[in-house]
Each structure stands twice: as structure tokens, then as C-alpha cells.
Amino acid sequence: MEIIGITGARGFVGKNLIKAFEENNIKFVCFENNILNKNSLENFFIKNKPSIIIHLAGAFDPPFENQINGNLITTGNILEIGSKYGLKKIIYASSYAVYGDVKKKPFVETDKLNPITSYGLSKVFAEKCIDFYSKQMKISSIILRFSNIYGNNNSKGVIYNFIEGIKNNKKIIINGDGNQSRNFLHIDDACLAIIKAINYKKSDIFNVGPSKGITLNQLAKELAKKYTFEVEYIKFENKQESLLIDSKRAYKHLKFVPKFEQIQIY
DSSP states (O other): OEEEEEEEETTTHHHHHHHHHHHHOEEEEESOOTTOOOOHHHHHHHHHSSSSEEOOOOOOOSSSSHHIIIIIHHHHHHHHHHHHTOOOOOEEEEEGGEEEEEESBBBBBOOOOOOSSHHHHHHHHHHHHHHHHHSSSSOOEEEEEEEEEETTOOOOSHHHHHHHHHHHHHHEEEESSSOOOOOOHHHHHOOOOOHHHOOOSSOEEEEOOOSSEEEHHHHHHHHHTTTEHHHHHHHHEOOOOBBOOHHIIIIIIIOOOOOOOOOOOO
């Protein structure tokens, strides 16, 4: 039986994934120490012998050194050490931020990566690292490029920021005219995609999100069904563009079908 290791188990996705694993009777072990500590990571592999790693740990906030350490170096450490101790597969939580300034929308997996944030760049580096080890060490890899993940107890993202603004000031702030669209992925669906990836036999890259996006104005209307607030629009010199991903490949190959196509207000 495959032993599944999880990094980033204390994070938002990690906590929900553990709950999903327990509900589906999937056995797992969590690495809860510093992945930058190679000795600690090596001891984890020796003791637990995971053949699959679900790598959720990462760093979103700058400075760039923090993002490189949290996203690239941790990934390299897992693959370098794991390759010595029987690691067969890595499932990596990446982001649609890797696409960046791609003019054609929605983004598809074959688009050239042109990140416009240091976070997106660090994720690209991590993906390149995975590609290298996948080929050199014959470690299977699945990269999941998630859209905006949301859900109860999340502490970042557009929906979280809007709800915090409502709770604190009875106001949400929208940059631009609010007509820009986003894909919002419910946390349960993010976990479902990861579970689907466990049994997928090939190395691959998948966008993961709902089939349709909604505008920020539409999101505000959904929130207004539960909350009372004002909307403040802030003009931006640069037009705020829609950022949408195409997840058809995940639907077809992973058999991933989102449970929540409509925004769930919490």
C-alpha cells in the first residue's frame, strides 16, 4: 500500500485535506518540521517511507528570498532526498499566478509562463525543479495550478478580504470597475482534485478551478445576500484584467467535477 506524506498540513488546504482523507479512509503521515532542514526531512523519509508526497507547504508573502525558500528550495529538498528513499510521486500545489501576463484568456496549461509577481516567479521555479527531477530521477509528478481557493477559516484571498472589510468597516474596496472576472475554487473542490491526482498514473499539469468565473461586482452581489455593506471603487491607472483559467483537462483526465460551481458564502 502506498504511503502518502503531506507537507503544509497546518495550513488552510492542509487541514481540510486531512479532514477529507479521514472521511475517505486514506492513510497519511504529515511532515510538520522545517523542510529547509535536510536532516529532519531525511529522518522523515527513513522513518515513514512515503512513496507519494503531497507538497502543500509554500510561501506567499515577500520578500523574494522567503518565497524562494518556501517554494523552490523546499521542493528541491523533497525531491533530492525523496529520490534516495523511494519517492515515486509528487503532487504539487501550484498557482495560476505562474501565467502572469498572458494576453489570451482563459489560461490553458500549454500557455507560455510569464509571471508578473515574485510569488508567481517562485512557483515557476518550483515547477521547473519538479520537471527536472521527474525526468532525471523518474519521479512521477502532478502539478495542480489552483485558482483562487476560498472557504471558511481561510485567511487570504479576494473573498476573505471582502468579508474582513465588511466585518471591520461595513465596506468592500474594489480596484477598478469590478467587471474583471476570477475563478473561485471552494476548498472542498481543491481537496477533491488532490485526491483524484493520487491515482492518476501519468506525470501531468492541470489547471484546477470551476468551469466559469464571476466578476467582482457579481461577487459583491452574492455577499449582499448575507451581509450589509457599501462598495468603494478605486481607480487604477492600469486596467484590472480578468484572470481566468480553463480546467477542461482536469475534468477530462482527472475526472475532476467541482461540487461547488456557485460561490458559497460563509
